[in-house]
Amino acid sequence: MAPAYVQGPIDVPLVEETIANRLATVVAKYPDRVAVLSSKGKLTYSQIDLQSDAIAISLRDSGLRPSDRVAICIGNLAEYVVLIHACAKLGAVVVPMSTAYTEVQLVSAINHITASCLVLSTDISLPYKSPKSAHELFGGIIPKENRRNKVPSVKQLLVIDNSPSRCYRGAFPDALWFDDVLNEKSGQKFQPQTKLTPSDIINIQFTSGTTSSPKAACLTHKGLLNNAIITGNRLNLTELDVLCCVPPIYHAFALSLGVLSTMAFGCTLLLPSESFNPKAVVDSIIDHQATVIYGVPTMFLAELEEAAQRGLGSSSFSSLRTGLIAGSIVPPVLRAKLKERMNLSGLLNMYGMTELSPSVSTTCFDDDVEKHHNTVGTVLPHTEIRIVSRDDCHQTLRKGERGELLIGGYLLMKGYWEDEKRTLEALVMETGAHRGGLCPSQGPKTWLRTGDEAVIRSDGRLQITGRIKDIIIRGGENIYPSEIENLLLQHDLINGVAVVGLPDDRYGEIIAAFIIPHENALVSQHHDTSAFDLRTGSNPLPCVDSRATGTILTGEDIRCMVRSTLGKSSAPKYIFWTSKIPLTATGKTEKYKLREIGEIELRKRAEDPAVGQQAVRS
Template sequence: MLGNSWEFGVVTYAVWKVGGILVPLNPAFNSPQVIAALSHLEAAHLIIGTETNLPYKPPRENISLLKQIVPDLESGKVESISVPSLKNIILVDNSEGRIQTERLKSTTPFGELINGFSSSRERAIVPDEPLHRDEIINIQFTSGTTSTPKAACLTHHSILNNGYFIGLRMGLTPEDVICCPPPLFHCFGSILGYMATATHGSAILFPSESFNAEATLRSIQEEAATGLYGVATMFVAELELLARGEIEMKGFEHLRTGIAAGSSVPSHLMEKLHDKLNLTGLTICYGMTETSPVSCMTTPDDPIEKRVDSVGRLLPHVEAKIVSVHDRKEILPLGEKGELVVSGYNVMKHYYNDPLRTAEVREVEIHTNPHTRVTDRKVWMYTGDEATMDEQGYVRITGRIKDLIIRGGENIHPLEVENCLFGMREVSEVSVVGVPDDRYGEVVAAFVVVHRGVRVGRDDAGRGEEGVDRLESDHEKGKGKGEVLTRDMVREWVRKELSNHLVPRYVFWIDEYPKTASGKIQKFKLRELGVRLLEEAGKGGNVVK
């Protein structure tokens, strides 16, 4: 049973005829999203904390959310019109006395649940029916970076073996201590983190209830961690603290390995992690919730260029092909860009109670050997990611197909522009999306987070300092005035490093990105924001000249 924090999330326990299934929910879900998930799953039990911890924010109380589900929490009985299947609410009191729970008679304290198990320790706890390796053990909601979350059904076989092979490729041993800031309600924490370390006898370190860059770095120093996990935005926040001198650059000598996953990792960031945090054996994992989650992974011994420019090779017992985005039946030659499709033990059974969306991404291929009459059944998962594969089997992800920007018939890959802009010393983070345009269909928009202390000129939404635009953009001439960044500097950098058609038509300054609670940037929300900012600035549907 899992408690509720940013790592642990909200947990539902849907009782089916065979045992039960754990369903971790993103704690950033609001009440309509939680209600929708519980109703969709016909969940009987809900485990939730009195508070939810989220990064960079005070704890959020959950009693108001619960009252949206069960209006009368004091009656002693769980009655919910919105979720009729709900029978029990198990409450984890993690508020340190900030929230009073005595009157919430409709809930069961988590402590009573644990004590109940303790008192029945002599009685064997067995499932109603024998468990099978292919039974569903976890319904994992997808992150929702490109659409609404979907409930992927994963099996004992898929998540146990995926964790084992991840740890094997990292070279984990019982002497390793892995620092794992990613959340346990996400596959990153639960499988790459817990399952990989558990199957290799390694220790796992959770530095804080919600992501905290300072707590992460200090826990590495204090516990002599040998590995560090994270997504790009987490690593950026940690490097920022070191760059500002808020954390001493010491105590990282034991670090050797780790995992960067969850989203594309720019090559410039990889190089900084090698240099600043001694993560010379940092590995890259690629996958998706629907593949339990990892399909491809680098190794600490891969050539450095493969570790910064690819997501490695397929894990054991996983197959892949690259197919045309226009014709799924056309398998492309090595080196050509297309959609990555994977098959193996790690592919989900289906989306829960959603055959239409399952059929969109999952295809069953059946072959019968004419001589032996043996039938081979293979399930393929269409990832939605554009990729190439070389003759050595290394896979390179070039972007989400949905994120692809089509400008006047030319395909633009956001990652290429992001990698370029990440090379600017003023830029802390950058995310690139396509926004609508009357002439070209779509144009490039760059959302830029600058380092602390950098002054910015006016962006295309009119935000920033007008006076900065009058300063000389040349860095040498700008000395004594502090570092500055203007939209013209951003455009000129891309023009010089790449080419004209990749230059951002729009540049926006932003303090933080819309993200999932696991740290992934939600690009579809950035697109919506870009459209809104342009409309407010009177530039909606602007024709590029």
């Protein structure tokens, strides 16, 4: 079998320009085309250009210079797009902040990257929650006298008024107001004072916690812009497309492949709501005839549920032709439902990481069902992938063998902000001697260690088998949670599942499955001492004993299903029935939280076996 190494096509050269250069080209070509559609209206490319000029001038006048960091904590507003382009023109670095941050987290993140400017909206929206006042959430850093103490690097506060009614401006003293800047600087043309280059850092993305051991990836104009163009080409984007961008712009997925891809091709970016709202997504697709949609599996599941509740079939989504689904392994059953109910036969799997600008590979339109179900497709142009031993990142494996995935190419981050130690751990420098003749280029080559376990198949397609840290080692045998999860999601009575490993004295680790039953399912706990009910809120899951009939789901049902397909060693020892699974703001399962919950419940069981039959709060 050949070495586990693949290089994407290199026949079309990379673009050597800044984001501001590309915007100027698009504005000249499509000045009146709608660039952004949101619930508050629309902006043309000409308006984006004018408004970003005004904001860039104002930021420069307030003392910001190229390479200064601008922290942005707002939802998916049209103003976000303007801000990104204003920073790109000025040479300032966009640092998106999660709208789910607490004040402590926001302060820590700002101080880590020593931001010179902070951008807030008057209201902050989160999925499935009512908006909250930014002053209520972050009041400790808004007043001038306190801001100097908590975030001493911040020279300027820029505020966007997104409240339903005009907010009290006195709550934001010493602030610039976005609309005032547009009025005052209207018609003024920004003149760059410093020559910017494609290799300059334009974006810093936090990839881990902000209050303890933060990692902030530094991304360049060249990496982000080329990734946006290359991925857009894989989707066959044109100026006629309307791209429904559901993930938050503070994530690299939406910033690069949403904001920058639509700009690069002159098409329309559709922002359904400030934070994820499945009703708004469905309405936006229908009202604006969206042709492309992005999301992670949990978002698509919520959209399917919304459509089903409203009795909408595939004809309601006839405008959709393609999209990207990413963020976690995609269950085949979900792909089948999206094809049947949302007209998404052209939906492509995408694999990427924030540190990679972010897209590495996608499936293709002409891939068959097996490739869509089991792979993340082929590597994108100007990108290299290889699989190495989990114990030795210099030892390249053979195609078909599982190991750690390494990525090389233009898309790599420059490093983690002010963290040389972890940058050196993540970015591996190799010489020709290390590569063993694999790579055609001369001289040293840098690879990013992804921490993902993967396989390069004999057909060259990439298959992600899981996070290395999530692999369960049961008695020396590797168990892959994604295989169990994908199998169980095929059960008609299961709406969601996450599988983790819990400590065990005999095997080292044993398998635990957290399962969200279908709303019509009856969960039986009868004589199952390895099943736990984690009830939340006022609507606990309905339970029955083993004598009931109907749509009954038992722990033994789960184990039998896994044993019959994946073998006895993969069957979960512990079942946790739950009404929700903890997710990050971008829809990824927080498995470390599930492990914590599982360990707590096992300790309770050890102390008092009767606890296992009682309902507890998750």
